[in-house]
Amino acid sequence: MTARTHTRARGTSVRLVAVAALISRANPFQHSSARVRRPPTRADAILTVGTPLEWADATDRLAYVREHGVDQFIAMWQRSQKLERNDDLVWGDEIEYAVLKVDAERARCVLRGPEIRDELAAKEDDHAYRVEGCAWHPEYGRWMIEGTPRRPYSGYAADLCRVERNMRLRRRRLLSALRPDEICPTLVNFPHFGVGDFACFGDGSSPGAPGGPIARSASVPDDVIHPHPRFATLTANIRERRGETVRATPPRFFDEKTPADANPHVEGVDAMAYGMGACCLQVTFQARDATEARYCYDQLAALAPVMLALTAASPCWRGVLAETDARWDVIAASVDDRRPAEDGRGSSEPDERLAGAGVRPLPRSRYGSISRYAFACATGEKQVERFCDVDAPLDEAALAKLKAAGVDDALARHVAHLFVRDPLVIFEGLVEELDDSTATDHFDNLQSTNWNTVRLKPPVGLGVGGVGSDPSLREPGWRAEFRPMEVQLTDFENAAFAVFSVLVTRVVLAFDLSLYVPLSRVDANMRRAQRRDAATTERFYFRRQLAPDSDEAPSKFDNCCGGSDDDVFEEMTCQEIIDGKGDYFPGLAPLAYAYLDHIGCDPDTFKRVSAYIELVRKKASGEALTGAAWIRNFVTAHPDYKKDSVVSAKVARDLAVAAHEVGIGERPAPELTGGVAVRPVSPDGAWDVRLKPDKIPTADERRELLARYARRGAFQEGTV
Numbered sequence: 001m002t003a004r005t006h007t008r009a010r011g012t013s014v015r016l017v018a019v020a021a022l023i024s025r026a027n028p029f030q031h032s033s034a035r036v037r038r039p040p041t042r043a044d045a046i047l048t049v050g051t052p053l054e055w056a057d058a059t060d061r062l063a064y065v066r067e068h069g070v071d072q073f074i075a076m077w078q079r080s081q082k083l084e085r086n087d088d089l090v091w092g093d094e095i096e097y098a099v100l101k102v103d104a105e106r107a108r109c110v111l112r113g114p115e116i117r118d119e120l121a122a123k124e125d126d127h128a129y130r131v132e133g134c135a136w137h138p139e140y141g142r143w144m145i146e147g148t149p150r151r152p153y154s155g156y157a158a159d160l161c162r163v164e165r166n167m168r169l170r171r172r173r174l175l176s177a178l179r180p181d182e183i184c185p186t187l188v189n190f191p192h193f194g195v196g197d198f199a200c201f202g203d204g205s206s207p208g209a210p211g212g213p214i215a216r217s218a219s220v221p222d223d224v225i226h227p228h229p230r231f232a233t234l235t236a237n238i239r240e241r242r243g244e245t246v247r248a249t250p251p252r253f254f255d256e257k258t259p260a261d262a263n264p265h266v267e268g269v270d271a272m273a274y275g276m277g278a279c280c281l282q283v284t285f286q287a288r289d290a291t292e293a294r295y296c297y298d299q300l301a302a303l304a305p306v307m308l309a310l311t312a313a314s315p316c317w318r319g320v321l322a323e324t325d326a327r328w329d330v331i332a333a334s335v336d337d338r339r340p341a342e343d344g345r346g347s348s349e350p351d352e353r354l355a356g357a358g359v360r361p362l363p364r365s366r367y368g369s370i371s372r373y374a375f376a377c378a379t380g381e382k383q384v385e386r387f388c389d390v391d392a393p394l395d396e397a398a399l400a401k402l403k404a405a406g407v408d409d410a411l412a413r414h415v416a417h418l419f420v421r422d423p424l425v426i427f428e429g430l431v432e433e434l435d436d437s438t439a440t441d442h443f444d445n446l447q448s449t450n451w452n453t454v455r456l457k458p459p460v461g462l463g464v465g466g467v468g469s470d471p472s473l474r475e476p477g478w479r480a481e482f483r484p485m486e487v488q489l490t491d492f493e494n495a496a497f498a499v500f501s502v503l504v505t506r507v508v509l510a511f512d513l514s515l516y517v518p519l520s521r522v523d524a525n526m527r528r529a530q531r532r533d534a535a536t537t538e539r540f541y542f543r544r545q546l547a548p549d550s551d552e553a554p555s556k557f558d559n560c561c562g563g564s565d566d567d568v569f570e571e572m573t574c575q576e577i578i579d580g581k582g583d584y585f586p587g588l589a590p591l592a593y594a595y596l597d598h599i600g601c602d603p604d605t606f607k608r609v610s611a612y613i614e615l616v617r618k619k620a621s622g623e624a625l626t627g628a629a630w631i632r633n634f635v636t637a638h639p640d641y642k643k644d645s646v647v648s649a650k651v652a653r654d655l656a657v658a659a660h661e662v663g664i665g666e667r668p669a670p671e672l673t674g675g676v677a678v679r680p681v682s683p684d685g686a687w688d689v690r691l692k693p694d695k696i697p698t699a700d701e702r703r704e705l706l707a708r709y710a711r712r713g714a715f716q717e718g719t720v
Helices: 055-081 113-126 157-176 229-242 272-276 290-311 328-334 396-404 409-418 441-447 491-511 519-529 574-579 588-599 603-621 627-637 649-663 699-709
Strands: 013-018 045-052 091-098 100-102 107-110 134-137 144-149 281-286 454-457 479-482 539-543 569-573
Touching: 045 229, 055 229, 055 396, 055 409, 055 441, 091 157, 091 491, 100 649, 107 649, 113 134, 113 144, 113 157, 134 157, 144 157, 157 491, 157 603, 229 272, 272 328, 281 491, 290 454, 290 479, 290 491, 290 519, 290 539, 290 574, 290 603, 396 409, 491 588, 491 603, 519 539, 539 574, 569 574, 574 588, 574 603, 588 603, 627 649
Parallel strands: none
Antiparallel strands: 013 045, 091 144, 091 281, 100 107, 134 144, 281 479, 454 479, 539 569
């Protein structure tokens, strides 16, 4: 271990507290994409002193946190029930970036993320007078940074054009903080991560050796984890609860010269950093009220596999081409804390301190698709409940307490399912000391470490809220966070998928559509979505009868039980889902166009949003490549590739540089963007330049400046 390695648990550490966050109650790594309605400052992220407990010390307090987490949810829910909500749509996106150091032969993950984030945050504070800005947040990987809009997007059509502008501003400002030998491609994962000397500090020195006490990985040193002790504690506690090192096994792609006896899986993917170091694109929407949020949560869960397939962009792991295109199962394995008895790989001694005594079967990792729909069907036909056909264990004590408090059955089961897990990071001094009537820490502890394709986020209920309150002061309402999408190489693509996602929610609400299919089919879709070329070759179970049977539906959302028979879904390609099928399924893209026409979208906005919709259509048809297909083509066409499925250091370096150049508009990639040219992005103009009154320090500097411009001819463009 080097001197820069983490000091875990027993040292003084900090806990990030987001104040007045629009997208608060997120997981420890996914900070709010639209934090506050006023421009925030660094004071809005308070560093509170605390000590995260090691697993041996935390186990005696797990039951308390679980029990009181339910109490805290009930308190939040009861507060929210007292307010009539009619919140406006506000929303935001999150993009994660990797920072790499590059020379002629290789690229390495440079462990400067915290340093760069602090520099950017300070400059953002200095530019708080600007209406448009960015917010920067720590990520799990020390080489990573997360960027979000500083101010949320509004519910007006014109703000759909803000999305790409803000993403471009984020990239420009991040570029301004990089050194000459650094790049920031929006790759999901660096293909050589975990191979040899793949990481370095800013001065080029190497981190400690693999095998450290936190991850116990044979390929990844602990130094690559963000130095905030919460991340190290989370990593170690997942491993210790599990009883062994985490391990993902992405299937190997067998090329012409791949040895026939090669391991069928990519070997050595044995650290949380492989999964939590994967970059993604997330979008969070504020709903009108709890009913709308829960309905959108369900619809987005059904849509998630399709969006994962369309955005797939991670076909390489640990220097090897995989047979899969997307990250999902790798992340699921990287945070899987289940003991042998829980995941079926063996037996475990019961431990009454753990949830389910540590032996209750848990059919999936903490990172997965949803296990239950959350909407409560008002018609009494219970079709939504019938579609919850997968094994979803419940904490029975939590369920009984929730229902006794008046929480409806669907929401009570949604919450009780969260509490079949154990809290993973507990802070000393923040357990019994908390007031359940106002605190939410224990609920957040479980909510934030159930990483599903969609997350339902309740309001805290302690601030200003409800109909009649000042919208500028109102606390965040009920929200749904959409989490399956992989980050794209260009801001145009990222904006297209973010905008398309929000349009789908508007289409569902405006046309009273239902996307419900059985959750067993959603699980099947998630498996299919990760396969190679899934966007153009796989078929997905999708609802074919979207609209109500008649115009006489008594109220909105009753279409959850629509359909003249039980067989209201069928298998469709991504192209059929997006463009339509036959005369009975209109397709999501035509519905989006119809919605824009219905609301009277202005011509300029319509033109730009049309480009986004067309890109999604082209990704679904194959006219535009997915990021995974583009990366795979780059690797297999590289002169150093030996057709043996191995991605060498030089190939990985050239891929990273090419991806960076595509992202900043220096390298055309029409096959990726559907023919749309990416306008160049540079650090020029990233920050405002102050008209300083300060005296030029030395006479020599003054003379040099005067000599440069005195007695010259008329100004000509390009001469400065």
